[in-house]
Amino acid sequence: MLNRRHLLCCGAAAGLFTALAGPVRAGLLNPCRRGLPDALRPLVERTFEGLDPAQLWDVHTHLLGTGDSGSGCTINAQLDQWWHPVEMLRKRVILGAACIPPDAPSVDRAYAQRLRALAEDFPVGARWMLFAFDQACDDAGRPHAGHTTFHVPDAYAARIAADAPQRFAWVASIHPYRADALARLDAALDAGAVALKWLPSSMNIDLRDARLRPFYDRLASARLPVIVHCGEERAVPGAGRDALGNPLLVRAALEHGVRVVIAHCASLGTALDLDRKRPRDVPAFALFARLMDEGWGERLLGDISVVLQANRRPEVARTLLTREDWQPRLLHGSDYPLPCIPAAVRLPALASAGLLGADDVLPLQALREHNPLLFDLALKRRARWRGARLLEAVFATRPHFQRPAGA
Numbered sequence: 405m406l407n408r409r410h411l412l413c414c415g416a417a418a419g420l421f422t423a424l425a426g427p428v429r430a431g432l433l434n435p436c437r438r439g440l441p442d443a444l445r446p447l448v449e450r451t452f453e454g455l456d457p458a459q460l461w462d463v464h465t466h467l468l469g470t471g472d473s474g475s476g477c478t479i480n481a482q483l484d485q486w487w488h489p490v491e492m493l494r495k496r497v498i499l500g501a502a503c504i505p506p507d508a509p510s511v512d513r514a515y516a517q518r519l520r521a522l523a524e525d526f527p528v529g530a531r532w533m534l535f536a537f538d539q540a541c542d543d544a545g546r547p548h549a550g551h552t553t554f555h556v557p558d559a560y561a562a563r564i565a566a567d568a569p570q571r572f573a574w575v576a577s578i579h580p581y582r583a584d585a586l587a588r589l590d591a592a593l594d595a596g597a598v599a600l601k602w603l604p605s606s607m608n609i610d611l612r613d614a615r616l617r618p619f620y621d622r623l624a625s626a627r628l629p630v631i632v633h634c635g636e637e638r639a640v641p642g643a644g645r646d647a648l649g650n651p652l653l654v655r656a657a658l659e660h661g662v663r664v665v666i667a668h669c670a671s672l673g674t675a676l677d678l679d680r681k682r683p684r685d686v687p688a689f690a691l692f693a694r695l696m697d698e699g700w701g702e703r704l705l706g707d708i709s710v711v712l713q714a715n716r717r718p719e720v721a722r723t724l725l726t727r728e729d730w731q732p733r734l735l736h737g738s739d740y741p742l743p744c745i746p747a748a749v750r751l752p753a754l755a756s757a758g759l760l761g762a763d764d765v766l767p768l769q770a771l772r773e774h775n776p777l778l779f780d781l782a783l784k785r786r787a788r789w790r791g792a793r794l795l796e797a798v799f800a801t802r803p804h805f806q807r808p809a810g811a
C-alpha cells in the first residue's frame with residue numbers, strides 16, 4: 405500500500421505527481437532535442453564561469469530500468485496496470501522525461517544511453533553519482549516486492565559507472581535490516597561506491613534502530629556518506645512510515661560519526677518537531693535548518709536538488725541563497741530525471757518570486773529542451789535573491805565523496 409502511492413523517485417516526485425491525477429497537461433513531456441544550438445552557447449559558457457569541472461559532481465542522479473537488459477532492475481507491476489491509472493501516468497511521464505521511446509528495444513539501455521549523451525555536453529571532468537536503490541524490507545529485513553516501487557541493484561549502478569568512469573561514480577543502496585547488510589556494505593566499499601542512499605519512509609528504515617549501530621560504525625570508519633531522503637509531502641494512511649523521514653532522526657547517524665547528506669535539504673512537506681514537549685508538525689525544512697545550525701560541521705550536508713521545483717515554497721530557495729554560511733555544506737545535485745519534466749520547474753513563477761531574472765526565462769526554457777542537466781545547473785547558477793546567489797563552493801562537491809586510501 406505504501407509504495408504505490410509514492411513515486412519512482414523520492415518524495416520529491418510524489419509531490420509533483422500529486423498534481424497529475426487529472427488529465428495530462430501540456431508541459432509534461434520532454435521534447436528530447438539533441439545537440440546544443442549556437443545561440444545557447446553563451447549561457448552555457450556563463451554557467452561554467454568560475455567553476456572547476458573536475459570538482460563538479462552531481463550528487464543525486466537516478467538510474468532506472470525494467471531489467472530488460474539483465475540489469476536486475478524492477479519497476480513495480482502496478483505502474484503497468486490500467487486499473488492503477490495514476491501509477492501508469494507516473495511511469496509514462498518519467499520514461500518520457502528520460503527520452504525513452506515507447507518502442508525502445510531496451511528501457512535499461514535507452515535510459516543509460518540518454519544520460520551518457522547529456523553528460524557529453526559538459527566539460528571534461530564533470531561527473532554524476534548514479535544511485536542504486538534497494539528494495540523495501542519488512543522489520544525482519546526480508547525484501548518486500550509489493551512495497552518496492554522500483555529497485556536498482558548495486559551491481560548495476562557499479563557496472564554503468566564502470567562503463568564510463570570519466571563521467572560516473574556510483575552510490576550503493578543497502579537496507580540495513582538485511583541479515584547480510586554489513587557484508588553488502590563491505591562489498592560496496594570494495595567496488596568503489598562513493599556514498600550510500602536511503603529513503604527511510606519508503607524503504608522502512610528507522611534511523612534510531614539499534615541494529616544500525618554496527619552499520620553506522622562501518623560507515624563512519626570508511627568515511628562513506630549516507631544520502632538520506634527526509635521530509636515527505638503526504639501521509640500514507642495506515643502505513644505510518646512518513647515519520648521515518650523526519651529530518652531530526654538523522655541525529656542518530658551523526659552521533660555515531662556518520663557523514664549525512666540530507667537529500668533536497670528536506671524541502672518538501674512537514675514533520676513532527678520532536679524536540680518540543682508537545683510535538684507538532686512544522687515544515688521539514690525548518691528541522692533541516694535547525695540541524696544545520698547545530699554545529700555538526702562538515703558531517704552534515706544538504707543536497708540542493710529540486711529545491712526550485714514548483715512544489716517547493718519560495719522561502720526554501722531564499723533561505724538557501726542567503727545562508728552563505730551554510731553553502732560550503734550545500735551540494736549541487738539534479739535528481740535526474742526530474743529536471744527533464746518541463747512542468748516541474750516553472751520559470752516564470754520563479755521570476756515573479758524574485759528568484760530569477762526575467763531575461764533568464766526564455767534562454768533557460770530553450771536550454772531545458774536540449775539538455776535538462778545543463779538547464780538544471782544553469783538555473784542554479786542564475787538563481788538570485790536580492791543579490792545573493794549560490795557560491796561556487798556549492799558546485800565543488802567532489803571532495804565530500806573522496807575516501808581516504810584503504811578505508
Ligand SMILES: [Zn+2]
Nearest residue numbers: 413414466739
Ligand atoms: Zn531522488
